[in-house]
Amino acid sequence: MHDDATAQQSQTTHTVPYSQYVLIWFGLLALTALTVSLAGIELGRWVIITALTIASIKSLLVLNIFMHLRFEDRVFRMFALVAFVTLVIFLVLTFFDYAFH
Amino acid sequence: MTQATVSAGARSRGFYGEKGKYSGIRGWIFSTDHKRIGLLYLVSMAGFFLLAVTFGVLMRLEMLSPGKTIMEPQTYNTLFTLHGIMMIFLFIIPGLPAVFGNFLLPLLIGARDVFFPRLNLLSWWLFITGGLLALVSVFLPGGAADTGWTFYVPYSIRTNTNVLPALFAAFILGFSSILTGLNFITTIHRMRAPGMGWFRMPLFVWSLYATAWIQVLATPIIGITLLLVALERWFGVGIFDPALGGDPVLYQHLFWIYSHPAVYIMILPGLGVASEILPVFARRTIFGYKFIAFSSVAIAGLGSLVWAHHMFTVGMSYTGMFVFSLLTFLVSIPSAIKIFNWIATLYKGSIVLDVPLLFILSFIVQFSIGGFTGLMLGALAVNIHVQDTYFVVGHFHYVMFGGTGFALFAAIHYWFPKMFGKMYRKGPAVLSWILATLGFNTLYMPFFFLGYMGMPRRYYDYLPEYQSFHVIATVGSWILVLGIIIMIVNLLYALKKGAPALANPWGGKTLEWTVPSPPPTENFATIPVVTTGPYDFSEYEQRPAEHS
Numbered sequence: 001m002h003d004d005a006t007a008q009q010s011q012t013t014h015t016v017p018y019s020q021y022v023l024i025w026f027g028l029l030a031l032t033a034l035t036v037s038l039a040g041i042e043l044g045r046w047v048i049i050t051a052l053t054i055a056s057i058k059s060l061l062v063l064n065i066f067m068h069l070r071f072e073d074r075v076f077r078m079f080a081l082v083a084f085v086t087l088v089i090f091l092v093l094t095f096f097d098y099a100f101h
Numbered sequence: 102m103t104q105a106t107v108s109a110g111a112r113s114r115g116f117y118g119e120k121g122k123y124s125g126i127r128g129w130i131f132s133t134d135h136k137r138i139g140l141l142y143l144v145s146m147a148g149f150f151l152l153a154v155t156f157g158v159l160m161r162l163e164m165l166s167p168g169k170t171i172m173e174p175q176t177y178n179t180l181f182t183l184h185g186i187m188m189i190f191l192f193i194i195p196g197l198p199a200v201f202g203n204f205l206l207p208l209l210i211g212a213r214d215v216f217f218p219r220l221n222l223l224s225w226w227l228f229i230t231g232g233l234l235a236l237v238s239v240f241l242p243g244g245a246a247d248t249g250w251t252f253y254v255p256y257s258i259r260t261n262t263n264v265l266p267a268l269f270a271a272f273i274l275g276f277s278s279i280l281t282g283l284n285f286i287t288t289i290h291r292m293r294a295p296g297m298g299w300f301r302m303p304l305f306v307w308s309l310y311a312t313a314w315i316q317v318l319a320t321p322i323i324g325i326t327l328l329l330v331a332l333e334r335w336f337g338v339g340i341f342d343p344a345l346g347g348d349p350v351l352y353q354h355l356f357w358i359y360s361h362p363a364v365y366i367m368i369l370p371g372l373g374v375a376s377e378i379l380p381v382f383a384r385r386t387i388f389g390y391k392f393i394a395f396s397s398v399a400i401a402g403l404g405s406l407v408w409a410h411h412m413f414t415v416g417m418s419y420t421g422m423f424v425f426s427l428l429t430f431l432v433s434i435p436s437a438i439k440i441f442n443w444i445a446t447l448y449k450g451s452i453v454l455d456v457p458l459l460f461i462l463s464f465i466v467q468f469s470i471g472g473f474t475g476l477m478l479g480a481l482a483v484n485i486h487v488q489d490t491y492f493v494v495g496h497f498h499y500v501m502f503g504g505t506g507f508a509l510f511a512a513i514h515y516w517f518p519k520m521f522g523k524m525y526r527k528g529p530a531v532l533s534w535i536l537a538t539l540g541f542n543t544l545y546m547p548f549f550f551l552g553y554m555g556m557p558r559r560y561y562d563y564l565p566e567y568q569s570f571h572v573i574a575t576v577g578s579w580i581l582v583l584g585i586i587i588m589i590v591n592l593l594y595a596l597k598k599g600a601p602a603l604a605n606p607w608g609g610k611t612l613e614w615t616v617p618s619p620p621p622t623e624n625f626a627t628i629p630v631v632t633t634g635p636y637d638f639s640e641y642e643q644r645p646a647e648h649s
Contacts, residue, residue, distance in 0.1 A: 086318045086405075093406060094354050097421030 016065070024065045031058050045099070052091070115522060115619030133218035134622060139204030140520070141225050146192055146200060149232055153187035154582065156180045161544070161578040164571045167563055174561040178247035179262075181559055183239065185250030186267060190274045191232050193505055194363060197370035198316075199228070199281055201512050202309045204520060206285060208613035208620060209303045211294025211629045216287040224280040231273035238266035249559060251360070254341040254352045258333050265334060268327045275324045278366070282316025285309050294612070296631035300391060303611045303635040307394040308373025311401035315362045315369075319405060323359035326352065350415050357408035365404035367501060368468075369397055371508030372439055375461050378515050379443050381609045382458035383450030384641040389442040390634065396435035403432040410479050414488045422481055429479030436472055440465060451641050455607070456530040460511035463538045467503025471496060474549065492552025498545045510537065510588065517592065518606045522619040523599030525591055533588035540581025547574045611635050 035054050043050060064070040069080055116136050123131050129141055160180050163170045172180075203221065207214055215221050239245040246267040248257045257264050289310050293302065302310075329340050330352070339345030341352040380387040387393065409417060409425040417425075443465060452458070474496040477483045487493065518524055547570035552558075556567050563571065605614035612629055613620070 083318060089406065090322070090358055093409075093424070094358075096424045097350075097354070097409060097417045100418035100420035 016068075020065065024061055028058055028061060048095075048098075115617060116622040117522075117619060119622045131222070133214070133222050135203050135207050135215050135218065135221060136520075136620065138221050138225050139200050139202075142195060142199040142203060142228065145225075145229055145232065146195060149187050149191040153184050153192060154585065156184040156187070158578050158582055160184065161575040163561070164563070165575045166571075167565055167568060175244070175247065177561045178559075179239075179245040182246050182249055182267075183235075186235055186246075186271070187232075188501075189250055189363070189367075190271055191228075191235065193367040193501055194274075194278060195228060195281075196367070196505065196509050197374065197512065198285070198309055198312055198366070199224070201305075201374070201509075201516065202281070202285060202370065205516065205613055206288060206306065206309060207292070208519075208616065208624055209306050209611055210289065210292060210297060211612050211625060211631065212288065212292040213623050213625065213628075215284050216291055217284050220280050221284055224277045224284070227273050227277035227280070231270045231277060234266055234273065235270035238263040238270065241266060251356060252327070252330060253356075254330060254333075254347075254349045255343065257330060258342050265331055268331055272324050272327050275320045275327075278316045279320045282313035282320070285313040286317065289313075294629050294631050300394070301631055301634050302394075304376035304387065304390070304393050304397075305370070305373035308369045308376070308397045311397040312366050312369045315366050315401050315405060319359045319362040319366075322355060323363075326355040326359070329355075350412070350417070353412050353415060354409065357411045361408035361411065362401075362405040364497075364500070365400055367505050369400060371464070371468075371505040372397065372400075372436075374508045374512045374515070375443060375464060376439070377611070378457045378461050378511055379446050380636040380638060381515075381607050382453045382455055382461075383447050384453065384608070384638050385446055385450040385636075386634070386638050386642065387442070387636045388445035388448075389438070390636070392438050393442050396438045399435035400432060403428065403435065407432055407479075410484070413481060413484045426479055426481050430476065433472060433476055433479075440469060440472075456525075456527060456534060457511045457515035457607070459531065459534045460507050460514060463534070463541075464504060464507040464511060467499050467507060467541065471499030471501075471504055474499065487552050489558055490552035491548040491556045491558055494558045495545050495548030495552060498548070503541055503545070507537070507541075510534075513592065515607070516613075517595070518602030519613055519618050519620070521596055521599075522602050522617075523595045524602045524606065525595035525599055529587055529591040533584045533591060536580055536584030536587065538584075540577050540579070540584050543577030544574050544581055545577070547571070547577075610637055 031054050035051060038047070038050055038054075063080060069077060116134060119128075119134070121128050121132060129137055132138065132141075159171070160177065163172050163177055203215070206212075241263050243261055243263045246252075246257075246260070246262050246264045248260060248262075248264060248267075252264065252268065252271075257268075289302070289306060329338075332338050333340050333342060333345070333347070337345060339347040341347040341349050343349055376387060376393050407425060407429045409421060410429045413422055413426075474492070478487065478493065478496055514525070514530060551567055551570045551574075554567065554570075556563055556570075602618040604617050606618075607614075612625075612631075615629065616624060
């Protein structure tokens with residue numbers, strides 16, 4: 001019974017209008033254009049932070065909208081969070097080298 | 102235990118007698134039974150191991166005298182590259198998890214198979230595809246890769262040897278590793294027998310769990326990094342090559358972000374095997390169960406944060422060097438916790454000096470030497486003196502071979518009766534342990550002296566003052582190989598003519614010993630209900646009190 005309800009819920013909530021996909025796609029293209037344009041501006045040490053912030057927003061959009069993470073059980077969102085936190089830790093540690101050159 | 106208790110499974114051939122959809126070799130390579138897949142890994146991995154050992158022995162033979170002994174410099178470069186790639190990606194990383202993890206994980210937790218049996222088979226197919234691609238790269242025009250297993254840029258971008266096939270081989274093998282990790286995490290979460298809480302799991306399962314997380318989280322990084330090298334070779338995109346505006350140090354960061362945790366993928370299951378064997382042969386409940394379990398997780402976590410200690414001489418910032426040196430020292434704490442707990446387990450135990458324990462005792466000593474020399478390398482000042490010398494080669498062989506390799510030898514001698522339903526002869530097994538331990542230490546101990554004296558690693562030629570240590574090491578390689586040959590012959594002989602094994606020949610308390618040897622296809626006729634911890638040897642521990 002519970003499984004049926006879960007299956008039904010996942011069936012219904014997975015329907016996303018195409019317009020939303022197209023909108024997000026344009027959003028991703030705009031963010032890509034922003035990254036490329038910012039690459040031409042001298043931002044000093046902010047360049048990495050800016051690029052990574054834009055990349056993170058793009059990843060969140062892809063994960064939530066295209067990969068349907070927002071419709072998934074909490075356990076899947078937890079797994080994605082673990083991977084994200086791991087990535088952040090790796091980046092921070094790497095910048096103990098680059099930021100102090 | 103009497104002959105009457107010889108398991109019915111041994112007589113009925115257990116899962117070997119299964120009549121599946123396919124027969125012959127197809128019954129193996131298309132089987133989704135975790136036990137068959139474990140044995141597929143064992144056979145394929147043993148093949149790669151023997152080939153890589155041969156390369157190693159040839160390299161040692163070349164180093165017998167300064168200048169050319171038996172081969173040209175380019176051949177030597179190719180041999181150490183292939184030796185590294187095969188030993189690391191095809192033997193040590195999949196070694197314990199893929200062979201013993203696959204065969205034993207469901208048995209240890211009271212399950213009938215892993216959670217994703219088909220994914221498990223796909224992992225083996227990816228493994229064999231990657232392995233064969235690495236082998237094929239040797240024979241393609243251009244010659245085998247000569248970059249060392251680390252594929253350091255900018256050389257790996259500029260060399261004309263077959264770097265790309267070797268890179269793709271490593272990439273495919275990475276996928277195999279990720280899928281195995283994913284399978285094990287899910288299996289451990291979802292398929293434990295009723296009553297088996299987290300703290301009733303055997304410690305080998307804990308170590309597989311910690312390993313699996315590293316496999317899932319760290320392996321994608323090496324995959325992407327190797328793809329970036331391929332992109333750079335194909336399209337000249339400037340990512341790592343300084344001539345194109347790239348940063349070669351970034352490659353080293355990305356490479357080691359995976360490859361250092363990979364060292365823990367290699368050693369953690371070995372630590373789990375030690376925790377499994379010691380209480381059985383000491384007839385004692387393991388000392389500090391929770392500490393050992395959590396130290397596996399701590400090693401996996403902290404071990405993922407220490408990668409840049411491989412890069413102290415590349416021009417990192419002083420802050421970076423300080424942070425990574427500190428983290429390196431921290432990771433020794435959970436490792437030491439394990440060693441102390443093992444020693445405490447042996448203390449006042451009713452020790453049975455059988456073959457698996459002998460290998461584990463060698464393992465503890467050799468792993469400790471590997472660990473301590475690791476601390477020396479983690480200290481910034483010493484590191485700069487011995488970086489890229491034989492000291493480093495000695496250190497990681499003590500951890501990888503003296504540690505994981507010997508744990509694997511212990512595991513095969515411990516679980517051989519369960520896996521094959523046959524007993525091996527103890528005399529030749531003890532002889533192989535003596536020769537392997539003696540040969541290993543004769544081979545690798547001189548490396549520390551050579552490195553400290555300044556002998557660089559991966560050099561084809563050397564100054565005459567290094568020769569005596571090189572000769573000792575080469576003789577050691579012969580003794581070690583003799584030990585390995587005796588071990589293999591003894592085990593193969595047992596396969597053919599060994600006496601039938603009891604269901605529980607060692608008196609183990611974990612669930613795999615409750616089923617016949619070899620286990621039936623479905624492992625358990627009825628799923629067991631677990632009511633105690635995995636190492637309940639209270640009947641032995643109470644004995645001295647009864648006599649007093």
